[in-house]
Amino acid sequence: MGLKMTEPLRELLVAVLMLGLTLGCFLLWRKLQRATAWAWLNPLLMSIASVILFLLLTGISYESYWLGGQVLGALVEPVVVALGYPLYKQRRLFFRHWRALLASSFIAVFLSLTSLTLLARLAGIDNTVLLSLVTLNVTTAVAMETSAAMGGLASLAAICVMIAGFTGVGLGQWALKRSGVSDERAVGIAIGAGSHALGAATLTARSMQSAAWASASLILCALLTALFAPHWVPFLLSL
Numbered sequence: 444m445g446l447k448m449t450e451p452l453r454e455l456l457v458a459v460l461m462l463g464l465t466l467g468c469f470l471l472w473r474k475l476q477r478a479t480a481w482a483w484l485n486p487l488l489m490s491i492a493s494v495i496l497f498l499l500l501t502g503i504s505y506e507s508y509w510l511g512g513q514v515l516g517a518l519v520e521p522v523v524v525a526l527g528y529p530l531y532k533q534r535r536l537f538f539r540h541w542r543a544l545l546a547s548s549f550i551a552v553f554l555s556l557t558s559l560t561l562l563a564r565l566a567g568i569d570n571t572v573l574l575s576l577v578t579l580n581v582t583t584a585v586a587m588e589t590s591a592a593m594g595g596l597a598s599l600a601a602i603c604v605m606i607a608g609f610t611g612v613g614l615g616q617w618a619l620k621r622s623g624v625s626d627e628r629a630v631g632i633a634i635g636a637g638s639h640a641l642g643a644a645t646l647t648a649r650s651m652q653s654a655a656w657a658s659a660s661l662i663l664c665a666l667l668t669a670l671f672a673p674h675w676v677p678f679l680l681s682l
Contacts, residue, residue: 552668556577557675572599575596575599578604592673609641632657
C-alpha cells in the first residue's frame with residue numbers, strides 16, 4: 444500500500460526542493476565566477492536567469508517556487524541592515540572625509556537625474572516611463588516611493604533599479620579597473636552610487652573597506668535623490 448502524500452507534506456517537499464535549487468544555483472555560479480574571474484558571471488544575476496529558465500522548462504509555477512523562495516525573501520531586510528556593519532567599522536574614515544563623500548554623492552545624483560531626464564526626453568519617452576526611469580541608481584524602496592510621488596510607476600521603477608544594479612555589478616568594477624581606479628574609497632563610492640545595495644553587497648568579496656564606502660554612498664545618494672528628484676526632474680521637464 445503506497446504512502447499517500449498530504450497537501451502540507453507536498454508543499455514542504457516543494458519548498459525544500461526550490462530552496463535547494465536557488466542556493467545550489469548561487470553556489471555554482473559563485474564558484475564559476477571565482478574560477479574564471481569574469482565580472483559578468485555575477486552569481487545573483489546568473490542564478491535568477493537559471494531559475495527562470497528552469498521554471499519555464501519544467502512548467503513549475505512561480506507560486507510553487509515561492510514556497511521555498513520566501514525563506515530567502517524573508518532574509519533580504521536583515522541582509523541589507525547587515526551592510527551597516529562595515530559602515531560602522533570605517534566610521535572614523537567617514538568623519539575624516541565626509542566632505543568628499545558628500546560632494547561625490549551629490550555630483551552622482553545630479554548627473555544621474557539630469558542626464559537620464561534629458562536623454563529620455565530627447566528620445567521621446569513617455570513621461571510616465573521617464574519618471575519611473577530616473578531613479579534607477581538608488582535602492583529599490585526609495586526609487587519606488589520617489590518615482591510614484593512624481594507620477595511614475597513604482598513597479599517599473601523597481602525593474603529599472605534591478606537592471607541598473609546588475610549592470611553596475613557586472614561592468615562597474617571592470618570599467619574602474621580599465622580606467623586605472625584602484626583606491627578602495629573611490630571604487631566603493633562609485634559602485635555604491637551606481638549599483639546601490641547590490642553593488643555594496645558584491646564588494647564585500649573585494650574588501651570590507653570598499654563595501655563600507657559603497658554603503659555610505661548608497662545611503663547618501665538615496666537621501667539626496669528623495670529630496671531633490673521631486674523638484675529637479677519636473678523643473679527639467681518644464682524647460
